[in-house]
Amino acid sequence: MLTPEPATRAASAPESVETTPAFVGPRAPAPRGAAPFPWERRLLGIHSALVYLFLYAPIAILIVFSFNAARQTARWEGFTVQWYARLMENTLILKALKNSLIVAGVTTVVATIIGTLAALALARYSFRGKGATQATLFLPIIIPEIVFGAALVTFFGAIQLRLSIWTVILSHIAFSISYVAIVVRARLAGFDRSLEEAAMDLGAGPVQTFFRVTLPVILPGVIAGALLVFTISIDDYVVSSFVAGVGATTLPLQIYSMIKVGVTPEVNAVSSLLLLATVVMIVVSQRLQQEPGKGESRR
Amino acid sequence: MSVSVDIAGVTKRFGDFVAVDRVSLQIRKGEFFSLLGPSGCGKTTLLRMIGGFEFPTEGVIRIGDRDVTWLPPYKRPVNMVFQSSALFPHLTVIENVAFGLRYKGLNNGAAKQKARDALALVRLEGFEDRPPAQLSGGQRQRVALARALAMEPEVLLLDEPLAALDQKLRKEVQLELKNLQKSLGLTFVFVTHDQEEALTMSDRIAVMNQGRVEQLDASHHVFEYPKTEFVAQFMGAPNFFTGVVKSLAEGLLYIGGRTEADIRARTTSDTWRPNDPVRFVVRPEKLDLRTKSGTSDGEVSIEVTIEDRVYQGVNTVWVVRGDDGERYMIYEQNDRPFQESSRFRVGGRAFMSWNPRDTVVLEKKS
Numbered sequence: 001m002l003t004p005e006p007a008t009r010a011a012s013a014p015e016s017v018e019t020t021p022a023f024v025g026p027r028a029p030a031p032r033g034a035a036p037f038p039w040e041r042r043l044l045g046i047h048s049a050l051v052y053l054f055l056y057a058p059i060a061i062l063i064v065f066s067f068n069a070a071r072q073t074a075r076w077e078g079f080t081v082q083w084y085a086r087l088m089e090n091t092l093i094l095k096a097l098k099n100s101l102i103v104a105g106v107t108t109v110v111a112t113i114i115g116t117l118a119a120l121a122l123a124r125y126s127f128r129g130k131g132a133t134q135a136t137l138f139l140p141i142i143i144p145e146i147v148f149g150a151a152l153v154t155f156f157g158a159i160q161l162r163l164s165i166w167t168v169i170l171s172h173i174a175f176s177i178s179y180v181a182i183v184v185r186a187r188l189a190g191f192d193r194s195l196e197e198a199a200m201d202l203g204a205g206p207v208q209t210f211f212r213v214t215l216p217v218i219l220p221g222v223i224a225g226a227l228l229v230f231t232i233s234i235d236d237y238v239v240s241s242f243v244a245g246v247g248a249t250t251l252p253l254q255i256y257s258m259i260k261v262g263v264t265p266e267v268n269a270v271s272s273l274l275l276l277a278t279v280v281m282i283v284v285s286q287r288l289q290q291e292p293g294k295g296e297s298r299r
Numbered sequence: 300m301s302v303s304v305d306i307a308g309v310t311k312r313f314g315d316f317v318a319v320d321r322v323s324l325q326i327r328k329g330e331f332f333s334l335l336g337p338s339g340c341g342k343t344t345l346l347r348m349i350g351g352f353e354f355p356t357e358g359v360i361r362i363g364d365r366d367v368t369w370l371p372p373y374k375r376p377v378n379m380v381f382q383s384s385a386l387f388p389h390l391t392v393i394e395n396v397a398f399g400l401r402y403k404g405l406n407n408g409a410a411k412q413k414a415r416d417a418l419a420l421v422r423l424e425g426f427e428d429r430p431p432a433q434l435s436g437g438q439r440q441r442v443a444l445a446r447a448l449a450m451e452p453e454v455l456l457l458d459e460p461l462a463a464l465d466q467k468l469r470k471e472v473q474l475e476l477k478n479l480q481k482s483l484g485l486t487f488v489f490v491t492h493d494q495e496e497a498l499t500m501s502d503r504i505a506v507m508n509q510g511r512v513e514q515l516d517a518s519h520h521v522f523e524y525p526k527t528e529f530v531a532q533f534m535g536a537p538n539f540f541t542g543v544v545k546s547l548a549e550g551l552l553y554i555g556g557r558t559e560a561d562i563r564a565r566t567t568s569d570t571w572r573p574n575d576p577v578r579f580v581v582r583p584e585k586l587d588l589r590t591k592s593g594t595s596d597g598e599v600s601i602e603v604t605i606e607d608r609v610y611q612g613v614n615t616v617w618v619v620r621g622d623d624g625e626r627y628m629i630y631e632q633n634d635r636p637f638q639e640s641s642r643f644r645v646g647g648r649a650f651m652s653w654n655p656r657d658t659v660v661l662e663k664k665s
Contacts, residue, residue, distance in 0.1 A: 197352055198385035200372040202399025202450060212398075216389040 059275065066268035083265040084273075093270055096254035099165060103240075103250060104233040107172040112226040114173070115180025116218075122181070123188040137182075140175035148175065149242035156243065163245030171243045172233045179232065180225035183289065187221025224288035227281045235278060302361075303328040303454055303486040304349060309358030311344050311510075318344040319355070320510035326454070326488060331480050333489045333497040333518070336507035337533070342490045343458060345507070349488060350379045350456050362453060373402070378447035379456040382463070384439040386431035386446075392418070393427035396446045403450070417449035418442075420479070437468050444476075454486045461496065473499045494534055498522055506530045525580065526662045536582045536659075538627045544575040552660055554579065557623075562599050564658035571663065578661045585657040586629040588617050588643055589650040600652045603627065605645050610637065617643070619651060627651060 066084070070077035087093055121127075122134060140148060152171045153163075161167060195217065199209040215222075237252040244253060251274065258267050304326040311319040319341040326332045334342035347353045348360060351372035360368045367375050378399075386395050393414050400410035418424060421441040431439060440460050447455055457476075461469045477500045480487045491497050497504050498518050505515040506529075514526045525531035528539060542554035545561050547569065553561040554577055564579060571577070592600045606626070607618035610633075617629040629651060643649050 192383055192385060194381045194383050194385040195387060197350075197372065198379070198381060198387070198446075199398070201350060201352075201377075201379045202446070203373045203402030204399070205371075205373055213387055217387070219389075 062268050063272045063275070066265060066272045068265060068268075071265065083269040086266055087269055087273075090266065092249075093251070093254055093266070096249050096251045099168075099248055100234050100251040102165065103168050103172055104230050106169050107176050107233045108226050108230045110169075111173045111176035111229050112180050112222060115177045115225060115229075116184050116222050118177065118181040119184035119188055120214075123185055123191070137178050140178045141182075145238040149239040152239065153242040163243055163248070165245065165248035167243045167245060168240055168248055168250065171239050172236065175239065176229040176233060179229050180222075183225035183228060184218060184221045186289070187218045187224075191217065220288040224285040227285040227288075231278045231281045231285075235274060301328045302326070303330075303363070304488065305359075305361040306345070306349075307359045307361070309345070309348065309355045309360060311341070311348060311353060312356045317510050319348070321358075322507075322510070322512055323358075324505055324512060324515055326486060327503075328486055329484045330502040331477065331487045331489065331500055333491060333501040333504045334507060335491055335494060335497040335504050335533075337492055340507040341510040342492075342507050346379075346456050346458055346488060346490045349454070350377055351375045376453040377456055378450045378452040379458060380440070380443045380447050380460045382459045384431075384436075384443040384460075386434075386439055386442055388431055391428050391430055392423070392434070392442050395431065395442055396449050398446065399450050413449055414445070417445040420448060421445045436463050437472060440464070440472070444479075448483075448485075452485075454488060455480075457487060457489045459490055459492070461491075469496070470499075476500060494522075506533060508533075523582070524659050528578065528580075528661060531580045531659075531661065536580050538581050538583060538586065539625060540579050540581070541623070541625075542577050542579065544571045544573055544577050546573060547571045552577070554658075554660075557601060558599055562658055563597075563655050564660045565656070566660045568663060575663065577663070580659050580661065581653050581657050582659075583616070583628040584614075584630040584632075585653055586627065587652045588619070588629050588631065589652050590642060592650050592652075597655055598652045599655055599658070600650045603649060603651045605643055605647050605649055608641070608643070608645055619649070621651075 064076075065074075067079050067081065068076055069080040069082075118133075118137065122130065122137075149171075152167075152174070156163060156167050191214075195213055196209050199213040200206070204212060234250075235252055236250075237256060240250050240253055241256075244250060249257075251270070255267055255270060255274075258264065302325045306322055306324050306326075309319055309322050310317065322341075322345060334345060336342045344353055348355055349362075351367070351370055351374075355368060358368075359366060362376060365376075372379075387398065390398065393411060396414035396417050397410040400413055401407075405413065415424075415427065418427065421444050423438065423441050423445065426434070426438065426442075431442065434442065440463075443460065461472055464472060473496060476487075480500075489497070489500065501518045503516065504518045504521045506513045506521060508529045514521055514530045516524070521530065522534050525534055525536060531537065531539070540557060542562065543556040545553040545555045547553070547566070550565055550567070552564045552566045552571055554564060555561045562579075588605075589600065592602070601621055603619040603621050605617060605619050607616075609616040609618070613633060614630040615633055617631060619627050619629060621627060
């Protein structure tokens with residue numbers, strides 16, 4: 001008598017609502033998102049095309065020219081991948097890349113742990129100075145990077161810390177914590193506390209509850225924060241330029257110093273690679289930040 | 300009968316707010332016990348204290364003969380079914396049900412088998428590998444139930460587990476739950492704000508209001524013999540009469556002031572004294588509307604003015620007003636075809652009658 005009802009019933013319901021009406025009269029309201037008149041729609045299309053052109057044309061040109069056989073001119077002289085091959089022999093660039101990966105790697109790990117813990121504390125507990133903590137957490141994102149860089153270099157001077165790759169890492173961690181904390185907090189906003197209570201009810205202690213329930217549930221947020229931070233760290237120029245010591249040149253710093261001599265196809269090539277890496281990571285990060293239910297139900 | 304949960308003088312304060320106020324009660328082994336009351340009455344807080352999610356400000360809680368007042372949830376022999384079901388979204392159904400079994404020392408294979416048995420108990424075979432997001436509300440609560448039952452708790456706590464289900468499904472699951480409890484012989488402590496739900500399933504009900512237990516009795520007793528105005532109101536009997544005690548003899552209270560002849564009503568209290576004011580209720584379905592004053596033997600009759608007639612399908616509700624200004628509800632069962640006209644008309648006068656044995660005297664106010 002009491003057979004389990006089919007789960008598909010709930011899932012199929014919303015789909016029928018979104019069907020387009022068979023007849024749309026002249027006075028019928030336009031479907032959501034579309035302009036009511038053809039010329040308006042065309043104008044919107046042109047406008048959008050111009051915006052995208054403005055935003056992405058320089059980047060497209062950069063990528064195209066990284067495959068240009070010509071060394072000096074802006075004229076197209078044929079397709080080549082030699083500049084990418086040359087990169088692999090350029091010890092300066094390889095050294096800078098290694099530095100950048102170390103900085104971004106260490107920053108990501110440390111900032112993700114601290115940022116996640118900060119987000120948990122802010123979401124869970126009310127304590128004295130919570131408001132102030134929250135405000136200061138946003139500060140590194142709001143204040144101009146150049147001020148932040150200047151402040152850091154002054155600070156390192158004051159405590160007599162010699163500039164090195166470690167000062168770069170410390171600086172990057174400092175501003176990265178905020179990003180992780182904000183992303184993870186967003187994930188925690190929809191977190192059902194009774195999940196943790198259920199885990200404890202079933203015999204899991206506080207530590208087991210954290211690792212078996214809390215962390216797995218917020219993991220997409222944590223990974224999204226980590227990827228975001230890795231991206232920000234690996235392409236940071238302003239702060240790094242202040243706090244990088246001798247031999248701690250990161251990739252963006254290296255690219256900039258190469259550009260000062262002249263834009264070469266190698267610069268185009270290394271920039272294209274950096275761009276590709278960042279875009280991939282941002283896309284993955286965005287995916288993971290989507291609604292908790294959405295991504296999981298589709299398997 | 301042996302005691303399963305013993306709550307002794309428990310108070311819980313959140314700052315200035317008293318959520319649970321000096322509650323003492325004992326839940327028997329193997330009974331279906333409900334905490335019933337409106338939201339904010341303290342029923343959920345009391346349940347959460349039994350589960351270990353809150354700790355009392357004062358008082359002691361024992362499960363079996365163990366004092367568990369200060370034990371964390373993971374050290375108590377009880378399990379909870381949460382209102383939100385609280386299934387772990389990153390685990391499949393079977394992993395959810397097997398979650399706690401490793402803490403009972405079961406190896407992976409034994410845990411899986413036990414989880415499968417628990418799922419069979421709630422008729423969810425074949426759903427083992429689904430993620431909770433692919434289940435309906437009713438299925439989710441079944442999994443939550445299986446997860447708690449797999450732990451073989453001494454007491455199962457249920458925090459309004461059916462609140463999110465639609466009416467029809469809820470009725471089904473209520474019977475299912477009751478049968479499951481009976482066949483397992485397990486102690487269930489069930490929290491609800493729905494009196495019908497509590498009546499359907501419970502052996503005993505504690506009606507709570509403002510942190511206190513207003514009445515604790517067998518469920519039919521709570522329904523038929525409310526002790527306070529609040530309980531009467533909450534159990535759907537908002538018909539209050541005021542009278543004066545004339546005399547008390549052999550458990551019968553003679554109440555005057557409302558009718559020419561005294562109303563005889565049973566009472567278990569012997570503290571009544573002549574001239575004490577007394578409040579009593581009569582359930583709406585036990586009242587009759589008549590054109591003539593009480594005819595048959597011993598019936599009580601009061602003349603009233605008819606204020607409204609509400610057709611409700613099973614019943615027609617007559618809203619009437621006595622000459623004392625009080626409003627009363629009378630349920631007339633619709634056992635004949637509906638007719639627009641009636642012997643009674645709104646605005647007219649009629650007689651409200653009842654058998655004196657249906658007079659329920661409320662507790663004397665101290």
